[in-house]
Amino acid sequence: MRKITYGEGIREALREKMLENKDVVLLGEDVGPYGGTFGVTKGLWEQFGEERVRDTPISEGVIVGASVGAAATGLRPVAELMFIDFLTFGMDGLVNQAAKMRYMFGGKISVPLVLRLPAGGGISAGAQHSGSLEAWVTHVPGLKVVYPSNAADAWGLMLTAIDDDNPVVYIESKVLYSQKSEVPDKVSKVPFGSAAIAREGADVSIITYGKQVHDALKAAAALAKDGIEAEVIDLRSLYPLDKETIFRSVAKTHRALVVTEEVKRGGYGGELSALVSEQCFDELDAPVVRIGALDSPVPYSQVLESLVLPSVEDIVKGVKEMF
Amino acid sequence: MALHSETGGIHLSISKELLSEMYRKMLRIRKFEKTASVFFAEGKIPGFVHLYIGEEAIAVGTCANLRDDDFITSTHRGHGHIVAKGGNLKYMMAELFGKETGYCKGKGGSMHIADAELGILGANGIVGAGHLIATGSAWSAQYRGTDQVSVCFFGDASTNQSTFHEAMNLASLWKLPVIFVCENNLYGISVSQARHQNIKDISQRAVGYGMPALSADGNDVLTVYEKVGQAVSRARAGEGPTLLEFKTYRQHGHFEGDSGAYRPKEEVEAWLQKDPLPRFESHLLESSILTEEELEAVRREVDEEIREALEFADASPYPAPESSVQDIYSDLIEEARIR
Numbered sequence: 001m002r003k004i005t006y007g008e009g010i011r012e013a014l015r016e017k018m019l020e021n022k023d024v025v026l027l028g029e030d031v032g033p034y035g036g037t038f039g040v041t042k043g044l045w046e047q048f049g050e051e052r053v054r055d056t057p058i059s060e061g062v063i064v065g066a067s068v069g070a071a072a073t074g075l076r077p078v079a080e081l082m083f084i085d086f087l088t089f090g091m092d093g094l095v096n097q098a099a100k101m102r103y104m105f106g107g108k109i110s111v112p113l114v115l116r117l118p119a120g121g122g123i124s125a126g127a128q129h130s131g132s133l134e135a136w137v138t139h140v141p142g143l144k145v146v147y148p149s150n151a152a153d154a155w156g157l158m159l160t161a162i163d164d165d166n167p168v169v170y171i172e173s174k175v176l177y178s179q180k181s182e183v184p185d186k187v188s189k190v191p192f193g194s195a196a197i198a199r200e201g202a203d204v205s206i207i208t209y210g211k212q213v214h215d216a217l218k219a220a221a222a223l224a225k226d227g228i229e230a231e232v233i234d235l236r237s238l239y240p241l242d243k244e245t246i247f248r249s250v251a252k253t254h255r256a257l258v259v260t261e262e263v264k265r266g267g268y269g270g271e272l273s274a275l276v277s278e279q280c281f282d283e284l285d286a287p288v289v290r291i292g293a294l295d296s297p298v299p300y301s302q303v304l305e306s307l308v309l310p311s312v313e314d315i316v317k318g319v320k321e322m323f
Numbered sequence: 324m325a326l327h328s329e330t331g332g333i334h335l336s337i338s339k340e341l342l343s344e345m346y347r348k349m350l351r352i353r354k355f356e357k358t359a360s361v362f363f364a365e366g367k368i369p370g371f372v373h374l375y376i377g378e379e380a381i382a383v384g385t386c387a388n389l390r391d392d393d394f395i396t397s398t399h400r401g402h403g404h405i406v407a408k409g410g411n412l413k414y415m416m417a418e419l420f421g422k423e424t425g426y427c428k429g430k431g432g433s434m435h436i437a438d439a440e441l442g443i444l445g446a447n448g449i450v451g452a453g454h455l456i457a458t459g460s461a462w463s464a465q466y467r468g469t470d471q472v473s474v475c476f477f478g479d480a481s482t483n484q485s486t487f488h489e490a491m492n493l494a495s496l497w498k499l500p501v502i503f504v505c506e507n508n509l510y511g512i513s514v515s516q517a518r519h520q521n522i523k524d525i526s527q528r529a530v531g532y533g534m535p536a537l538s539a540d541g542n543d544v545l546t547v548y549e550k551v552g553q554a555v556s557r558a559r560a561g562e563g564p565t566l567l568e569f570k571t572y573r574q575h576g577h578f579e580g581d582s583g584a585y586r587p588k589e590e591v592e593a594w595l596q597k598d599p600l601p602r603f604e605s606h607l608l609e610s611s612i613l614t615e616e617e618l619e620a621v622r623r624e625v626d627e628e629i630r631e632a633l634e635f636a637d638a639s640p641y642p643a644p645e646s647s648v649q650d651i652y653s654d655l656i657e658e659a660r661i662r
Binding site for chain 2 (some may be wrong): 059064065072074089092101103105106110144165240
């Protein structure tokens with residue numbers, strides 16, 4: 001075992017796949033010599049060259065759209081947008097083209113594309129650089145969506161994403177990039193649709209992913225002092241979703257709390273909450289609780305930002321109200 | 324057989340076989356479209372149908388330069404491109420009928436026909452989406468070191484989309500083997516070109532991207548063949564993209580059911596005089612390339628192909644209910660919520 005950062009986990013997966021398969025190519029704004037806005041692709045341009053690690057113009061439409069055309073004709077592009085918020089400019093390529101092509105064309109064309117999207121707030125980046133937009137992409141049939149919370153999963157999910165023959169939206173938590181965690185000597189692929197139990201507990205199931213896994217673990221530690229043992233489920237993959245792990249946990253704890261960083265309105269957390277309410281109604285001793293950001297764009301001022309985004313205290317409070 | 328191109332002033336050497344094949348394909352498109360028009364009116368074909376009648380010279384003149392392994396991206400007005408690239412009329416008609424045997428198993432319809440084996444990366448219901456996809460397939464060919472080219476067909480109005488500019492910029496910057504073929508039929512749905520952009524020749528737009536471009540007669544199949552041929556040679560040689568604008572006219576409305584009342588009668592009549600099909604027929608006869616009997620033989624053969632396609636489509640079954648949630652992913656079946 002050794003410790004590496006979340007960002008290094010993503011990079012090592014990219015390196016591993018690029019060494020293995022020359023059809024794997026990277027593109028995006030500043031991914032070349034600069035090494036990516038958050039440093040994820042550092043060193044790959046030097047190692048694999050200009051043809052395989054391509055700086056593009058600031059032109060999200062063509063980054064996504066050209067990746068679709070390349071993926072449909074034999075390459076396995078991994079495209080990076082600097083911030084998930086900029087997906088607005090690449091949405092047609094992702095949603096109307098990549099996601100629908102296989103279906104509309106009767107299964108005749110595959111789009112093995114991975115789209116990397118740094119997401120989330122917490123760094124005073126303001127409303128246009130702090131989005132948590134997983135609901136936009138989990139809503140779309142034809143896309144797979146993953147969201148790792150640690151270095152080993154970041155690595156293992158990326159290996160799976162690149163090998164997948166479908167378009168995969170790979171969401172990265174900006175505040176986790178520099179966070180170190182243990183990875184085994186040989187990192188294995190993390191299959192899609194397999195959640196991890198980040199902490200076992202018998203009293204309440206906290207269902208979450210990404211940065212909020214860490215908040216949920218802190219909340220669980222605080223709750224344990226009051227005698228409440230929370231089980232923390234790290235979904236890792238938002239679609240396909242590991243429903244079995246969620247249902248099994250809720251059957252054990254009889255309480256479920258969903259934590260996401262996105263605004264609650266119309267969010268993916270609502271989907272998780274509805275799923276548990278519909279499927280586990282007989283098991284529940286209390287209504288499902290949802291914790292998310294306030295229904296607001298993410299503000300710039302640190303004081304306001306921390307108010308709008310969900311906190312560890314919000315989770316603790318939410319759990320306590322269920323008992 | 325040597326031929327003199329009407330507008331290019333360049334002597335082209337085109338075999339009788341190729342000329343005859345080009346005629347056959349133009350006729351295939353025309354007759355397929357006429358048939359689709361009739362069956363749409365009768366209610367046998369649902370949804371939207373956008374016909375290519377009047378624009379056949381562009382698809383055929385372009386695709387006559389392409390190999391099966393070259394790529395094309397098409398538009399919502401895509402039938403002509405699919406036929407010109409070698410698409411199978413039976414599967415096309417069955418798709419329009421919404422049948423299981425169609426190109427897309429009845430799940431795509433008129434606007435979403437693709438054939439990976441023929442490099443057809445799809446007709447597309449989104450105006451301007453093909454610009455980016457063709458740029459990507461061209462990048463793929465360049466990266467893989469093949470000499471495949473990509474042709475992107477698009478209309479005049481799509482050049483107002485950001486996708487056009489993003490694609491032109493990247494294609495030019497990376498010297499990608501893509502040919503942007505603008506079918507300027509003078510209207511974006513009901514809005515005339517004069518009301519949707521402040522330029523007359525769309526080829527002007529290439530200046531901003533350092534890309535060679537020209538505007539030419541899109542109702543003369545030989546002009547199209549020649550101009551695209553030059554662009555394809557450039558692309559295969561690694562010299563990068565070209566923008567070609569071909570002026571043409573759609574004889575029907577934007578979609579079947581649209582009367583096209585927004586177009587002046589005199590304009591429509593003037594363009595009907597320039598119909599690419601009789602024009603090519605006259606040329607073939609006057610240049611003694613094909614006899615009237617040979618033309619008639621082609622017409623009969625194409626009629627028979629259309630009849631067979633219709634019979635195939637009509638006799639084919641509708642898709643099974645469970646197929647509605649298949650082909651979304653390569654490896655997952657969406658949870659069926661079939662009621």
